[in-house]
Amino acid sequence: MYLCLMYTSELIKGTLKTIVLELLKKQGRMYGYEITQKVKELTAGKIQITEGALYPTLHALEKNGELETEKEYMGKRVRKYYKLTEQGKNTATERVNEFADFIETMRFLLDLQTKSGHVQG
Amino acid sequence: MYRVKEEEVDFMLDDIRARGVILEDLQDNLLDHMCCIVEQELTESDNFFAFYERMLPRFFQMELKEIQDETDNLLTFKNFYAMKKTLKYSGIAATFFALLGAIFKIFHLPGAAAMIILGGLFFALVFLPLMIVLKFRDEEERTDKWVLSFGFLLGIITSSGMVFKLMHWPAANILMLGGISVFVFAYVPIYFMSRIRRPEIRFNTIVNSVLMMALGSLLFAMINLGYSATLKSSFFATHDYLYSHKEDLAKANSLLLQKVADDDSVIRFHRASSKLNEHLEETRNHLVAVSEGVSIEKARSIPFKDIKRLNDNRIVRQEFEHARGPFSQVELRKQIEDYNTLVKSYFPDQPERLIAVDKLWLRETVLSVLLQEFVQIQTQLAHTENNYLCYVQAKS
Structure with missing residues (x-):
């Protein structure tokens, strides 16, 4: 519903937290707009995170103690930078490992060719 | 830029x-x-x-x-799925314990009350509150949220009342009767009025309202009627009979006693009987005085059927069962033991003459039952003394 143009929402649902956590692990600290742009850039526009999905997730992660924020004042507006806490770093690793394992399982389950990444005819 | x-x-x-x-x-x-x-x-x-x-x-x-x-x-419902799972399991647990408890109760097996209480607690404190929270999230219609949550709240009150009743905690009747009355006379009409105008749920609303009204009214009638009036009058009649029988025997005994008053063993036996008899009378008067909030003198003249709080178990618990001092259960048991020791020496081959203290309802009971037990002991005292006096008189 919120996430992307290219894949169905069912496929992407549940991966947003993993994407955000892993991105922040690599980039250090980022603000909301930057995250959407980075994901768009890395996936060549295949995955576009919408604002409607991103901010609720960021707030939930912050409340859970996975993220911490730093505020920067830019004139009348405030920019919130998000970065991982220690707990968030562990969660990021766990989530990525879990997802990698999931992909492996799906690859086996759906009998996908490893190299080409296409469904066998 | x-x-x-x-x-x-x-x-x-x-x-x-x-x-x-x-x-x-x-x-x-x-x-x-x-x-x-x-x-x-x-x-x-x-x-x-x-x-x-x-x-x-x-x-x-x-x-x-x-x-x-x-x-x-x-942020609010991050535990939404955990809540749904808890709802499911608490529902299963509540049904399981309540049903098993009921079966145990029917067959008089131990642990029945504990299971029913556990079922009631799961239902009132976990299942129904979760239902309210989840309804507030799920239901789209604002009125439905409030109306259904109100119903669940009444469910919590009524089922807590039932648990209170089983545990003999105070205010059980108010909770039960209050919850069911409000359910029948206020909730069902509100439920009906708030939904009947919506064509898509009209049929369901009618069926549900009729079912809730019928079941609620039956429950209300059952609780409100209390136990059978015939049983109650039979209980009073038994008490009256025992009491008058005891009095008649006491009169007969005093006449017999005059004839054999020179026998030391008779005097000893009479003193032991009188001592226990008086102790029972004093304990009875003390309990009635506390229960009715009157003086001992006044309590003495109140007949059994005029005691207002005969179904009270709190007085029994506080003033007798767990009490210390002259009117406690411990003291009564001690006096009965003393009496039994004496009786055993008089009737060594007649153990049925002893007061079977372990078979008496002296614990976890209501005032009416305890007082009935007292009168039964007094009747037995008079009866045994009468037997002994007759025996001594016949011998002389």
């Missing part, structure tokens, strides 16, 4: 607030995000307001408040 002007920042912030985003952090995030988009995509020749109108729908499907709602949902 376009630079967002201060008045444009103010405009966007006001608009974000006006569209229902109330969380300050979220307002800041959205404002910064919008500013970034404007700065990246707006050219100097474009009109800011026209661009803003075009940009805004990126943030939502129907309205901007969706982001606020989604954030609230994630």
Whole structure:
């Protein structure tokens, strides 16, 4: 519903937290707009995170103690930078490992060719 | 690159607030995000307001408040699935324990009350409160949320009342009767009125209302009627018979005693009987005085059937069962033991003459039953003394 143009929402649902956590692990600290742009850039526009999905997730992660924020004042507006806490770093690793394992399982389950990444005819 | 002007920042912030985003952090995030988009995509020749109108729908499907709602949902209901699971398991546990408890109760097996109470607690304290929380999230109609939650609240009150009743805690009747009366006379009509005008649920509403009204009324009638009036009058009649029988025997005994008063063993036996008899009388008067809130003298003259709080178990618990001092259970048991020792020496081969103290209802009972037990002991005392006096008289 919120996430992307290219894949169905069912496929992407549940991966947003993993994407955000892993991105922040690599980039250090980022603000909301930057995250959407980075994901768009890395996936060549295949995955576009919408604002409607991103901010609720960021707030939930912050409340859970996975993220911490730093505020920067830019004139009348405030920019919130998000970065991982220690707990968030562990969660990021766990989530990525879990997802990698999931992909492996799906690859086996759906009998996908490893190299080409296409469904066998 | 376009630079967002201060008045444009103010405009966007006001608009974000006006569209229902109330969380300050979220307002800041959205404002910064919008500013970034404007700065990246707006050219100097474009009109800011026209661009803003075009940009805004990126943030939502129907309205901007969706982001606020989604954030609230994630923050408030992050345990939504855990809650649903708990709801399911607490429902199963409540049904399982209540059913098993009922079966145990029918067959008089131990642990029945504990299971029913456990079932009731799961139902009243876990299942129903969770239902209220989840209804508030799931139900779309505002009235439905309130009406159904009101029903669940009444369910909590009534089932707590039932648990209270089983545990002999105070206010059980008020909770049970109050909960069911409000359910039958207020909740069902409200439920019916709030749903009957919607054609898609009209049939369901009628069926549900009739079922709830019928079951609620039956339950209300059952609880309100209490136990059988015939049983109650039979209980009083038994008490009256025992009491008058005891009195008659006592009169006969005093006449017999005059004839054999020179026998030491008779005097000893009479003293032991009288001592226990008086102790029972004093304990009875003390309990009635506390229960009725009157003096001992006044309590002495109150007949059994005029005692107002015969079904009270609190008085029994506090003033007798767990009490210390002259009117306690411990003291009565001690006196009965003393009497039994004496009787055993008089009737060594007649153990049935002893007062079977372990078979008496001296614990976890109500005032009426305890007083009935007292009269039974007194009757037995008079009876045994009468037998002994007759025996001595016949011998001489």
